[in-house]
Amino acid sequence: MPALTDLLFYGFAGLALLFGFLCVANPLSRNPVTSAMFLVLTICSLAGLFVLLNAFFLAAVQVLVYAGAVMVLFLFVIMLLDLKEEERRKLNKVALGAGTVAVAVIAGILIRAVTSAKPAADKLVEGTTKPLGRILFTEYLLPFEILSLLLLVAMVGVILLSKKELK
């Protein structure tokens, strides 16, 4: 009799794979908005996996930031694009074939690699905000601070590239 957490893991993992597939290759709809919605569901399934790993903060952030904020931006961008053209576009048979072969080969290698591997046994981490905050300001202080520089670059870049060049 498998434990409840195992069942939940397989449930969430299966859902994540299913929604992920429907996001990139939905046989029923070629509408990008549908794909975006399936991406939301994929992200929610991943959040479920994070909960099973005790990473509660990560799960919450996953839903709030990715399924919420980032997806809203995705939808905005999709609305600004010309959807009709995308739907009319024919599938490129050669590219599809090459892509399938490449994905199959990589998937084969990865499946063989993962099934034969013995991952290092690791202690179960506490994923609530308190230990996370502590570790961010002690052990990982430097990368955390550098992320602020990264955000500065992103901000300067976005403003400059999106602003109309005044002549």
Next chain:
Amino acid sequence: MTNGDYYQLLKLLAPEWTVVGTVLAILFADLQFWRNRSVAWRSAGAASILSLGFAAAAGLLIWKRAVTADLLGGTLVLSPTSQYVKLALLGLAIVTAWLCTEGEFTKHVGEFVALIALATAGMMFLVSTENLLMVFVALELVSLSLYVMTAFNKRSPRSAEAALKYFLFGGMAAAFTLFGFSFLYGLTGSIHLPTIAAKISWHAGDPLTLVAIVLVVAGFGFKIAAVPFHLWAPDAYEGAPAPAAAFIASGSKVASFFVLGKLLSVGLPGVGGSGAWKAFSPGWLAVVAILATASMIFGNLAALAQSSLRRLLAYSAIAHAGYALLAIIGGSQPALLYYAITYAVTSVGIFGVVAVVENRTGNEDIAGLAGLRERSFLLSVALSVFVLSLAGVPPLAGFFGKFYAFAAAAKLGSSLGYWWLVALALGASCVSLFYYLQVLKQVWVAPVPEGQGKVAGGWVVSILLALLALAVLVTGAAPELLIRFLK
């Protein structure tokens, strides 16, 4: 961590914070005081602030050059070598910033110079860490700044195209790198390179380790533009504003080669395998040997067919990535750093000449250099020094760079197992002579076109180019001068 630890961290990172402070000073001055000035004035002003700030940072580095530190699980690892590499990065950034005064590709030149400084900060963090998380964050800081710099010329569609290609390939490469890092973490339970080295063990044909190695090398192969991850390079070199291309070809290469060499030799020494003749076994040596072979062959052959000077430089950079990988295979850090730094100095010099010539003539082809000898003697001599150094003609720095790199690979293992790679590199260098001499033929032999006047850059750029040419000459004539700092 106690308060003392934080204080020590702040003290050790003084050069980096100086660089970040320079960024803020440039942005503030440009926004607050220089709004109504001309672009030429503002670019010179921003470059001056950057030079002053970076000179201060360089002073701090020289003052604390003998430092050694290993803090916070390897996120900050300082050694005299890393300090000297940072000095080289600061110097390259200063030259790049002054190149902005040649040609007006944007009105927002303050932000452009600030991005140069931010990328430099990322490179400085990149060379002083032995922690995978820190490597990734610093690498992204560098990459993101370079993508934006590539797209800066908003009047040119080619700049936008180049930036988009660079960004999409770069995003893919970052994903590969991160995927590889996560496998390394899964295998060893650590992101600290020496800990990984102690824990990773080689089970014959363990595919997961091999997948991790391939993914990591693929990600870095993009940064150093090694075949088959080079597709972005010709477009980025051609479309980007000259200073951005110069920085992609110089500072970014030095930092990426340094960290790739460190990652493989410090983090994965036990899983090298072998790329020796008839003794092939899987491991990163074999993967890197394949990359080096492909880069040397493809880069040199493709360069033969180019008529655009910048595309020629891009394919030459791909070939040079292949040569430098030989130093990584040889496991010789001094050889690798000597190669990377002298190559970077040469590249930034060539892009300086390209920037001046393009700015004055508007011609981007090799044929645009025709008769440069009569139009600017200084540029002709400097360009000749740089191009001959890239070709590996003694006594210039490029010759000794190749010599050390090839010797390191030849010495590895027993009975010259890597002779095939060294022989290939020597052959490829001979092929490369053809296209390098084509450039010099235009400069010194081709007739001066009608109606073309003198070509001259600003005085600061001219002095910097002369100094760079002198540096290539001196480090080549007396390689000990540079290499003793890198041991």
